[in-house]
Amino acid sequence: MTDEEQARVSDEPSLERARIGLRHTLILGTSQRPLEVPRWLAGENPRAGRLALVAALGLRSRFDHPVPPPHLRRAGLEHEAERLMSREARAALRRVYGAKKRSVPRAVTLRIIDVLAERGLSLHPFDFPLLTDLLATNDAALDRNARMWRALTSGNTDNAAPPDAIDDTNWTDLKPAERAAYLRQRRRAAPAAARELLAATFSGETAAVRAQLLEAMAVSLSGDDVEFLRGLATDRADSVRTLARRLTSRIAGTSEFDERMSTAHERLELKSVGIIGRKKVLMPKLPKDLAEAKVYAWLSDSFAGVSTTLLAERLKLKRDVFVEALVDERLRALFLANALSLDEHDTALAIAAALEPPEARRVAAGARDALAALEPTHRRAFWNAFAPALEAGGALEERCVFAAELYEILRVPPPSALLDPAATGKPFKRWLEALTNDANRDQPEVAEIAIVLADRAHRAAWRERLNDVPPATASTALALADLFDALDLQSNKTT
């Protein structure tokens, strides 16, 4: 070993020891603090020595690798390979969401989420980065891993995992809207237990959350709830006190109920109109000086939560006549919501069936929460109730947009014949003509909506018709058709 090599070897430990000091000097700058270069590196040229030292330190640093921290943890994802979508379905899904040219309608996304949930299938985690639009919905029906991925990528790495199964012990971990939904569900099954759950946590919530949760008490309301609701007369928030009074007033036998029925009765005017065929008409008796902006609040204060059945009895009208007499759109929307929340489904269906197309869309949107809170079996019936309005919609675009809006509310598929392409002959032709004349025109995603809401047979019929549609318009719809076909095939294989 030469002297130089010997010096180098003996200097290596000191170089290692001095690394931290040298690093500080380099950060500070040699103009501030002189750099002591080891003799064997310095040579005759000070600059060359400094540069050699930088190279040596830099190279040494390359061999420093990270050490894993002691407490690594699982994120909580559950990987069940057998529940994953098939390769064919994944490929089709990526065609739908990977093409960034057009956004996918929300109803389409919700339908995909619902179909996967119905069939017990999961999105493949490897596709999550491509499915940001789909995952952005953060819908409760999204599978557990997908919701977790969303939480992880939004920076929420603590408790990102949603609870596996929601029950009375962990329901308070949910977000307010999810807790309200859980309470509604519990009210249907065990009203008293649900009330106790609410009472146990009620006072610790904010006013907005208290009101949101209290709304759930509207389900299966009975005399057993009176004491709890009257106890809220001293709540610190006016909104909660008002809501509690309103809920109490829905319970037959209470003084609030009688008072409310009387108020509702007094604020309605029953008239007979028509020269030949006399027809009953119910109109609100709006105060003369009521500002337009305050009309809805007045109507809501007068009629929200009032039983249609009992009000019809007071007015001495049969249910059909009562429904027919509701010619005012605002009253229709209010009484539809009342009938839905008070489980007067026949009345609600009769009101829905009497609606004309444009009004039907507005009324359905107005009664969105009440419709969405129904049991799935009852929601299915409302597709039929709204069917006349849907079919009278005329243009295919209007029909599909209304169907998409209804799907977003009801979250159950429509009757299979509703979007039968054979029944949309003229509207289809007009739609096709419009597309052919201007392929770039802004138009709702008719084919996409029809494909995802149709059953297998009608989907095939739609696919055939898409041959006539400009390719740019049909590509997403065809990918959706492939996706649903692949999901059908996978379900068949599984079963």
Place this chain on the structure above:
Amino acid sequence: MAKNAIALSRIEAVAPDQSALGAARKLLVDGKWPQLERDAEHRFLWGACQGSGATPYRVVVEIADLGAKCSCPSRKFPCKHSLALMWWFAERPDRFAEGAVPDWVNEWHGRRRHTGGEDKGASSGGPPKSARAAVAEANAEEAAPRDPEAAARQRERNRAARELSIVQGLDELDVWIDDQIDRGLGTFGARAAEQCRLLARRLVDAKAGGLANRLDHLPTVYFRTPEARRHDVLLEQLGALHLLARAYRQQSQLGEALVSDVRGGVGWTLTREELLTGSGTLRHRARWTVLATRRELQPDSLMRFETFLAAPDSSEVRMAMLLDFAPAAMAASAGPGLVAGTELDAELAYYPSATPLRAIVAAQHASQIAAQAPAPTDDLKAAIDRYDALIAVNPWISDWPIAFRDARIELSQDGQCWAVDRDGACGVPLAGEHAQVLLDLDDVALYGTFDGRELTPLAANSALGPFWSSHA
């Protein structure tokens, strides 16, 4: 207008774009032009324009057709210096001293005549050539041999001149690094972009394009590093730059393969032809799996496409990377054309290196969908050891593909994804937006690029099937 005057409309017609004209206008300052001359017959204009480097650019314009040549490295043709020279003459012909046509102008003009390089379109008032066509023509002019021996001599002269120029550039680089040390690494961030850009331009002038690219990229590397580690990364980068400069000066002491890395790092390139016909070129035919394709916009507005390939090779996995470039404007339709998850039966030719990775496809025979990536043989520790061994051989490698088996992917308390071996003793943090899709998976065979600190996943084999990052 005099017969040989230049109208501004002609200048506008030959300009590649408006921004070049705007840049040219800014050069119409007396101090920028130490030399402005023309010949007695008003055939040529030539001059020297002071750029960012020490040596002014030499510019010549043939007045008849506005053919031009400049020694600057601009990709635009004509460049802003040529346009400025024309513009000076259009507005201030009196600024041009009359002089004898210098040899370099005659030489350039001779090549133009020889190759028929006159721009007939421009002189006849027809539409100007596209910038790309003009550049191609200019390159063709450069390359056109007068006779083979003379061309060889010229090439040798050019080569020697470039070697000299590069060594001068390396000296400037060392001075610059020493300046950074003098001022302190702590102050680098405040002046990083400007300082690096300035030196990068000088290195381009010195024909050390590879070093210039490293310098151009340095601020990006610096700022994308977490603040706590920036000084270490800067130290590594500056150290590597100096080491490259030092190695370049001492090529005779290096092995042939490492010399290729050093020269490549500085900016010497090999053409595809040279690589394919080279006797020492390493070729390897195998069933290559395309692991991933990546694209990155470079500071020079070129899109860089990287395609990573892997193939089983006796008891290990052999890796390769194909590198393609395209102008950013054409990037959407350009690219390597290989899709992740494809298996190719192909022969690759590797660029010479002490650590061969970059390659080109010499021959492609068949392709099919790959079931998964080849199974790696290393565990994580062995893969990191292998990476360290590569750095020891070739200290200029940075992001490098590695592969390992039996990893599990978990979260640290601060939400960072980690790939760790079975007993958790060895691990690497995972980078990139797609790493989280691998969370909670066990027994993962993972491919990724490793920079010594983080691993960016390329592909993986798992119980959920193959993962191709380019699909995510």
